């Protein structure tokens with residue numbers, strides 16, 4: 001009888017995430033993917049799953065997912081690191097196994113496979129990124145099939161080396177650009193949110209079956225789109241999503257984006273007739289978010305990313321906008337309801353929210369479009 005070699009143990013996976021979102025991503029990996037988080041670092045979550053399949057590509061708060069080849073947090077910042085990068089790449093991973101696992105998740109395209117190497121480096125090192133890249137390439141020599149072609153665009157396999165300070169991690173990329181950019185988001189506006197940040201806000205909102213969620217300043221509809229995606233398991237349980245913006249062009253853009261999530265997913269309101277409106281999960285309209293056409297205490301969750309006062313609006317107008325917004329959001333929110341707000345100026349928001357007496361539940365610092373920002377989670381007291 002032929003002897004079968006046992007399959008090697010599954011390697012860990014890792015996610016690259018926007019710095020600040022590590023804990024939210026770790027919670028998604030643990031709760032939704034049933035993964036076991038082994039380590040988090042700046043912009044990084046290392047985890048294990050019992051089966052590596054396309055489910056890992058359903059994560060929403062991560063920028064990219066990889067099969068782990070090797071990693072260290074002991075870089076010396078000196079040129080000796082380059083020898084180690086080459087040696088680790090050549091000796092540590094079972095590249096054949098990693099490629100088999102990669103093909104199981106991302107089937108090989110027809111024709112001769114292509115590959116690409118990517119090196120990212122941040123921090124002050126005594127060598128350049130291109131030197132680290134060369135060390136990676138030397139370490140990989142002879143590890144990928146000789147027939148594979150190098151390609152800078154749309155390569156079927158990508159091997160990434162990410163260096164941040166004294167940490168380096170190397171792996172085979174399982175995700176592609178649609179993980180971070182989403183295929184449904186085709187209309188973009190200045191100051192539109194990164195979908196992974198919107199997904200994190202939606203997770204923190206914790207919307208459940210039967211609830212009403214509103215984004216009063218929806219821009220291109222990123223938060224609403226992520227909320228639709230997060231609610232997929234509950235679609236039949238009557239969650240209602242409402243969104244609007246003062247800018248007609250934003251409402252149009254949000255409509256185009258949200259319709260891509262499926263037919264009947266989005267209706268422009270008030271054009272929708274009553275019957276259609278009640279059957280449609282997302283209603284969009286042009287409105288002033290500080291004077292919402294909604295009854296008091298009609299909403300369970302508010303997810304909102306008001307202007308920062310930099311790209312949009314004048315800084316002095318923002319304090320007044322936040323004050324009006326807090327009063328109006330408080331009016332429409334149910335007692336016990338939750339608001340998740342992303343702002344650039346947290347003290348200004350705190351000042352506005354202090355007047356309505358919401359309780360602060362959590363804050364997550366992130367960088368959005370190169371600026372410091374904070375996702376803040378609030379609860380309206382039961383009274």
Ligand SMILES: C[S@@+](CC[C@H](N)C(=O)[O-])C[C@H]1O[C@@H](n2cnc3c(N)ncnc32)[C@H](O)[C@@H]1O
Pocket residue numbers: 189191192193194216217218219220221222223244245246247250287288289290305306307308312
């Ligand atoms: C930072 S953007 C929101 C981006 C959005 N989350 C996205 O991902 O595209 C802020 C939005 O607030 C809107 N806005 C500003 N003042 C408003 C108001 N009083 N009522 C409704 N929308 C308002 C702007 O038109 C803009 O689209």
